[in-house]
Amino acid sequence: MTLEKHSLVETPEKIKLLWYLTLPDGPIPWEPHGRWNTGFKHLQRLASTIDDLGFYGALLATGLGGNEVLTVTSSLISSTQRLKFLAAIHPGLVGPAKLAQIASTIEQFSEGRLLFNAVNGNDRALPAFGVHYPHDERYRYSLEYWQAFQKIFKGETDGYEGEYIKLAPFPPELVQQSKSVAADSHKKTYYPQGLPLWGAGTSAAGVAHSIEVLDVYLSFADTPQRLGEKFRRVAAEAAKIGKRLKFGTRLQIIVRETEQEAWDYAQYLIDHTSVEYAIQSIKRQLPPGETFESYQSDNPQIQQNIDTIKSGKLPNAKDFEIYPNIWTGPALHGFNVLGPLAGTTLVGSAENVAARIREFQAQGTSAFILSGWPLIDEAYRVADLLFPLLDLDHGFDIPQLASQSRSTSHKFTSEISSST
Numbered sequence: 182m183t184l185e186k187h188s189l190v191e192t193p194e195k196i197k198l199l200w201y202l203t204l205p206d207g208p209i210p211w212e213p214h215g216r217w218n219t220g221f222k223h224l225q226r227l228a229s230t231i232d233d234l235g236f237y238g239a240l241l242a243t244g245l246g247g248n249e250v251l252t253v254t255s256s257l258i259s260s261t262q263r264l265k266f267l268a269a270i271h272p273g274l275v276g277p278a279k280l281a282q283i284a285s286t287i288e289q290f291s292e293g294r295l296l297f298n299a300v301n302g303n304d305r306a307l308p309a310f311g312v313h314y315p316h317d318e319r320y321r322y323s324l325e326y327w328q329a330f331q332k333i334f335k336g337e338t339d340g341y342e343g344e345y346i347k348l349a350p351f352p353p354e355l356v357q358q359s360k361s362v363a364a365d366s367h368k369k370t371y372y373p374q375g376l377p378l379w380g381a382g383t384s385a386a387g388v389a390h391s392i393e394v395l396d397v398y399l400s401f402a403d404t405p406q407r408l409g410e411k412f413r414r415v416a417a418e419a420a421k422i423g424k425r426l427k428f429g430t431r432l433q434i435i436v437r438e439t440e441q442e443a444w445d446y447a448q449y450l451i452d453h454t455s456v457e458y459a460i461q462s463i464k465r466q467l468p469p470g471e472t473f474e475s476y477q478s479d480n481p482q483i484q485q486n487i488d489t490i491k492s493g494k495l496p497n498a499k500d501f502e503i504y505p506n507i508w509t510g511p512a513l514h515g516f517n518v519l520g521p522l523a524g525t526t527l528v529g530s531a532e533n534v535a536a537r538i539r540e541f542q543a544q545g546t547s548a549f550i551l552s553g554w555p556l557i558d559e560a561y562r563v564a565d566l567l568f569p570l571l572d573l574d575h576g577f578d579i580p581q582l583a584s585q586s587r588s589t590s591h592k593f594t595s596e597i598s599s600s601t
C-alpha cells in the first residue's frame with residue numbers, strides 16, 4: 182500500500198481544542214520573575230474557566246516533580262462539568278490492575294470524562310521512579326501493561342499472562358462480588374471498548390507500541406507538512422495491522438486580533454527571557470556527543486540564531502518564525518532554537534492562526550493541545566478570537582463569548598492574511 186492511500190487529507194477529522202491544566206503559571210513562567218505563586222485554588226479557577234469556555238479537554242502532564250495527575254483530576258471533577266481530563270501516565274508506576282480501578286472510579290465519578298495520555302518518558306527520569314527498563318524494552322513492557330490495564334478496566338476477570346505482566350484470574354467469589362457491586366451501584370459503562378488512550382512515541386519502538394495500544398497518536402508540532410508526513414508514516418504502519426488512528430499535536434499559542442499585536446507580544450516574551458534560558462534549552466536539545474560550543478547547524482536561520490545567542494544577545498522574535506505563524510521562541514516547554522519541539526508556538530492574528538490550524542487539519546491533525554501564558558487569560562483569548570473561526574467538534578454547543586461577530590469589525594478584517 183502506498184502512503185497516499187492513507188493520506189488523511191481526503192476526509193479531515195473535525196477539530197478538538199484542548200488546553201493545559203497544570204501548575205506553574207504566570208506571564209513568563211519559564212523565568213523566575215515571570216512565574217506566579219499558585220496552588221489548588223488557582224487550578225480550580227483554571228479548570229472551571231476552560232470548562233465554561235468550552236474547550237474539549239485539558240492535558241495534565243506528568244514528570245519527576247509537580248503534582249500527581251490522577252489526584253489533580255479527582256480533585257477537579259466537581260469544579261467542571263464537561264471538560265475531559267487527559268491525564269499523562271507512565272506505565273509501571275502503579276500496577277495495571279490498580280490503575281484500572283482508579284481509572285474506573287474517576288470514569289464513574291466524572292461521568293466519562295477521563296482520557297489517558299500514555300507516555301514513556303525518558304531514560305534519565307524513570308529509574309528514579311523505579312522503572313529501570315532500557316528505552317526499547319520499556320515500550321515492550323508498556324504494551325503488556327496497557328493490554329492488562331484495558332482487560333481489567335473492561336471488567337474481564339480471566340487474568341493476563343505476559344512476559345512482564347502476570348495477573349491471576351479473579352477467584353470465583355471475587356468475580357461474583359465485583360458483579361454485584363457493579364449492579365448495586367448502577368455502574369454505567371462510558372467506554373465499553375476500553376479507556377481511550379492518547380499517547381506519543383517517535384522512535385521505532387515508540388511507533389510500534391503506539392499503533393498497538395493508542396486511539397490518538399500525538400506528536401510535538403512542526404510545520405504542517407512535516408507533521409503530516411510523520412502522521413502518514415504512522416498511519417501506514419497502523420494500517421498494516423488494520424488499525425486507524427486519530428492524530429493530535431501540542432502547541433503553544435499567541436493569538437491576537439492583528440498580526441502586529443501577536444508579534445509585538447512575541448517580542449515582549451523575547452525581551453523578558455534570559456540568554457541563559459536559551460543556552461540551557463539549546464543544551465537539552467543537542468544531539469548526543471555535541472556541545473553548545475561545537476554544534477553547527479546546516480540550517481542558516483538556526484545557525485544565525487545560535488551565533489547571535491553566542492554573542493550574548495537574543496535574536497528578534499521574527500528570527501524564530503520557521504514557517505508562517507509557526508515560532509520556536511521561548512516557552513515553558515523549552516526554547517526550541519535548534520528546531521521545533523515541545524515549545525513550538527502558533528503566533529498571529531486569529532484569522533491567520535485559524536488558517537494555520539486548518540492547514541494542520543488538512544495534513545491529518547484533529548486534536549490540538551494548546552497553552553498560552555498566563556493560562557486563564559490566554560484561554561479567554563483563544564475562546565474569544567479563535568473558537569468562532571473553527572469547525573469544532575467538542576460534543577456540545579460551543580458557548581459564544583462575543584455578543585457580536587468580529588468579522589464585521591473594520592480593524593479585524595483589515596489585518597486578515599497580512600502575513601500569509
Ligand SMILES: Cc1cc2nc3c(=O)[nH]c(=O)nc-3n(C[C@H](O)[C@H](O)[C@H](O)COP(=O)(O)O)c2cc1C
Nearest residue numbers: 242243269300301302381382383384387400401431
Ligand atoms: C503531546 C505530548 C505530550 C507528552 N507528555 C509527556 C509527559 O507528560 N511526560 C513524559 O514523561 N513524557 C511526555 N511526552 C514524551 C513521550 O513520553 C516520549 O518520550 C516522546 O514522545 C519521545 O518518544 P520516544 O520515546 O519514542 O523517543 C509527551 C510527548 C508528546 C508528543
